[in-house]
Amino acid sequence: MNPMAITNDVVLRAKDCDIYYGSYRAVRDVSVDIPQHKVTAFIGPSGCGKSTVLRCFNRLNDLIEVFHLKGKMTYHGQDLYAADVDPVEVRRRIGMVFQKPNPFPKTIYDNIAYGPRISNYQGDMDELVETSLRRAALWDEVKDKLQESGFSLSGGQQQRLCIARTIAVQPEVVLMDEPCSALDPISTLKVEELMKELTQDYTIIIVTHNMQQATRVADYTAFFNAEVVEGAGGKVGYLAEFDETQKIFSDPALQETRDYVTGRFG
């Protein structure tokens, strides 16, 4: 497939990446350029490697012992998987919001403050907490109960708390792994509005099962698919097509993309 030319600056780039768990190749041929200050969506049926690729961007797959990556992933041109790169520093610049809200068992204030504290943030912590909560559209709902536990919030609020926690460390990129799949429609709407506002300061990559969500929030979309192979695991994922969202959903280049977005499978 032809990688399209992006007119914005490219923040993250993957070139001919293959992802292995031991000797089992889970995802092949991933080449994608993530543009700055835009929302890029990864869509595709279950099990084709979208979340796996997402986790590669912030070195979170390192936690899985048998994982290794072939190919090149760069951040502002610098190889993310070079031997002298510190994964902890990578994660401070590329943050992540997970599918299930996972606030720390601490107060709301401490949830937000944890990240900056461990990065030796020297400025006014109260101000940073307030800014992060405002940006996550949660300030008005929690400003009077900052000392209560993170778990005292509803699911949608917890997820926004996790988003606030992630942006408190002021990363450049925010990776979101199906952030709304555990939320009700109203919370989903709030989080989606949030995403659009966040692009002013951050770059966002979102994995989503919900095609309509991709059309609502994403500027660019990457469609992943999977095919059957012999051997352990039985299938391998791959990046089929990557283009502007509008193009993917109205006039995709590949037949399989067209089949997926029109609901013929997946």
Added chain:
Amino acid sequence: MIANSAMDSFNSQSLKINKASRRSLFNAVMTGLAGLCILAALVPLALVLFYVTVNGFNRLDLDLFTQLPPAPGLQGGGIANAIVGTLIVVAIATLIAVPIGVLCAIWLAEFGGDETSIDEWVRFGVNILAGVPSIISGVFIYGLMVKPALPGYSALAGGVALAVLMLPTIIRTTDEALKIVPQDIRWAALGVGASKYQMVLKVVLPAAVPAILTGVTLAVARAAGETAPLIFTALFSPFWPNGITNPIASLAVLVYNFATLPFKPQQELAWAASLILVLLVLVSSITARLVTRKR
């Protein structure tokens, strides 16, 4: 449209409770049996508490908590030095066992797990240590610290002997407590750019503290009542504690010494000491529960 004949042939009796069925009887019998077992488990506890209270309660007075034990056969006096001694020896043991035990468990739960790791050997060793008879721990410390006069019969040696007994409990319960912390939270911490020790120290450990405290309380309760190790290490002293490098009195050893003396006052003191010991364990357990409930 359901045919009426289908409705007529439905037997409404089949839905009703049938107390005489085999299943119901089996249910009732097993419930009764389980109830009896609960009683069987609680009765010894109740009897011990009752017996100790009845025999020891009369001896409770201010002197008990403030005076030294009297000479054999004489009335009066108290067990104040034994109370203080138990607190000191258990404190030494806790100060040694808790940091070592918690750090060991953190290593096992968070940092082990590679193919080259010695995890399973460490856990195996801990399990064996848990089964070591307490007198062996006493004899071991006797050989290590008492005989070579390092520093000889002392509160310190007693504390170390008790620490050896506390260690397996603390390691095992801390290990379990850390395993229970959900994986989500670890990933969340790493996701905001925490290094491994920052994640463990500031996120995982605080989340596991209630369970760890319970484990520590269990270990402390066990240590407070151990007699065999202390006989060889802390010995006994009829005087006030005189530094930690000298023999020291303790409630457990006092009970051991006094219970079999042919003098009534000493026997009464032994009962009173038993009651105090039981109350000490009870109070520390309740405190631990209260502290962890607030979280």
